Amino acid sequence: MHNINIRTLDLNLLVVFITLWETQSVTRASERLALSQSAVSHALRRLRERLGDELFVLGRSGLVPTSRATVLIGPVREALEKIDQALQGDESFSPATAQRTFRIAAGDFVEFLILPKLLQHISLAAPGVVIEMVPLPEPATLPLMLESGAIDVMLNTPTALGAGVCCESLSTVQLQTLIWQREGLTAPRFPLDLYLERPHVVISMHERGGNIIDRTLAAQSLSRRIGAVVQNFMAMPIIAAQTGYICNLPSPIARTFAGVFNLSCHAPPFEFPEPELIACWHTRFDADEGLQWLRVQLKDCAVG
Structure with missing residues (x-):
């Protein structure tokens, strides 16, 4: 057991320790801390010497914490958070004079729906x-990133995030169905027989709009054909335009790209439940006036 004199311990070493825990990489830790890799490696070496433990060892996916590091992470993070809160004090947030960067984790469809309006407002206010x-x-890593402040807000459809994470509903997302204009469809609602016959291009097969559609169809003892699974929403209308596949998109995206790619836009054959869009943050930052202001702006842009 090493005897540690806290009065002679550089607290910056503990910041490096937490960042290495979160990133599992000297390279990523150096980027987040705006330090050189050699500086981070030197800090880790000093911390190892002071604590008499390796703290992190190389594993298959990066740096893996030792049992000693696992015991330390909770108390060290809590102590630094209290110091941070004490130093920040009661300084208020003034949008007109603030110099701050907010990090928002979101998918591409959220960027399309909210970001233009958000930036238009922020550029003035x-x-x-x-x-x-x-x-x-x-x-699995999202709650820790919210807790650490690596991400300020997450925007997505609802998902289980565990204790300490607060969520607020921003809006619901109405879906529209797109297909070639050459099909000559004129009815506002997409025909069910064609919907089930023609392949669909979808965005993932997990917790997004596809599952809502498939669950609704399954309740009617129906199913659709999946022709392609892509990683982002913006690829869907391009593929639909080139293949004749069907795609289902949030209404603002559908209306924008229908004309660009010569697609016709229709209500789905069923009234599918509208996916909910939520904002999530950590309770640690409930009193942060800047994040309170940001969440108001996000909600205004989502429902506006």
Whole structure:
């Protein structure tokens, strides 16, 4: 057991420790901390010497914490959070003068639905605020990223995120069905027989609109044909235009790209439940006036 004098311990080493825990990589930790890789490696070496433990060892997916690091992470994070909260004090957030970057994790369809309106407003009301969109992380890591502040807000359809994460409904997303204009469909609602006959291009087969559609069809003892599974919404109308496949998109995206790609836009053959769009953040930041302001802007843009 090493005796540690906290008065001589550089607290920056603990910041590096937490960042290495979250990123599992010296390279990614250096990017997040705006330090060189050698500086991060040096900090880790100093921390190992002070604590008498390797703390992290190389594994198949990156740096893996030792049992000692696993015991330390909770108390160290809690202690630094309390220091951070004490130092921040009661400084208020003023949009007109704020110089701040907010990191929002979201899929491409959320960027299309909300980001243009959000930036239009922020450019006037909060010119010093920067919005940084980042990809949705894996569900298992998302709560920790919200808790650490690596992500300020997550925008997505509902998913289980565990204790400490707050969620607020922003809006629902109406779906529209697209197909070649050359099919000559004139009815507002898409014909069911063609909907079941023609292959569909879909966005993932997990917790997005596809499942809502398939569950509704299954309740009627029906199923659709899947012709392609893609990674983002913007690929769907392009594929539909080139193949004759059917695609189902949120209404604003559908209306925008129907004309661009010579597709006709229709209500689905059934009244599918409309996917809900939610904003999630960690309770640690409930009192953060900047994030309170951001969530108001996001809701206004989602329902506007």
